[in-house]
Amino acid sequence: xxxxxxxxxxxxxxxxxxxxxxxxxxxxxxxxxxxxxxxxxxxxxxxxxxxxxxxxxxxxxxxxxxxxxxxxxxxxxxxxxxxxxxxxxxxxxxxxxxxxxxxxxxxx
Numbered sequence: 001x002x003x004x005x006x007x008x009x010x011x012x013x014x015x016x017x018x019x020x021x022x023x024x025x026x027x028x029x030x031x032x033x034x035x036x037x038x039x040x041x042x043x044x045x046x047x048x049x050x051x052x053x054x055x056x057x058x059x060x061x062x063x064x065x066x067x068x069x070x071x072x073x074x075x076x077x078x079x080x081x082x083x084x085x086x087x088x089x090x091x092x093x094x095x096x097x098x099x100x101x102x103x104x105x106x107x108x
Contacts, residue, residue: 013038014061019097026102035104041065041094049091055105058082063098067091 017027017040024041039047049068058067064077068091069084075095076082084090092100 013101014099017099019063019099024094033106035106037102037104039092039098039100039102041092041098043094043097046091046093049089052084052086052088052090053104054086054107056084056088057103057105058092059101059103061099061101063094063096063100065095065098065100066093068093 019040024045027038067074
């Protein structure tokens with residue numbers, strides 16, 4: 001699904017999508033050498049544990065989550081960011097309904 005935004009216009013990314021009840025989904029915002037993915041999870045829903053395919057930065061726009069990174073839990077709230085390196089094992093669980101942007105830095 002394409003995200004409806006206009007270049008050259010001011011907007012709030014968090015207003016471009018809603019949190020689906022009882023599940024999660026993601027939307028690719030752009031895909032070049034840096035890939036941006038919008039992720040929304042309802043409270044208690046998780047992304048399964050997986051390895052980061054490249055350097056990653058998470059920007060929490062709304063809600064709160066626990067990011068389990070290399071076996072250690074980190075709580076992240078709206079307005080906060082979290083980064084990890086390629087190959088890092090991680091899992092994200094929404095403590096509150098969650099909207100976040102995930103930036104994948106895929107290099108040259």
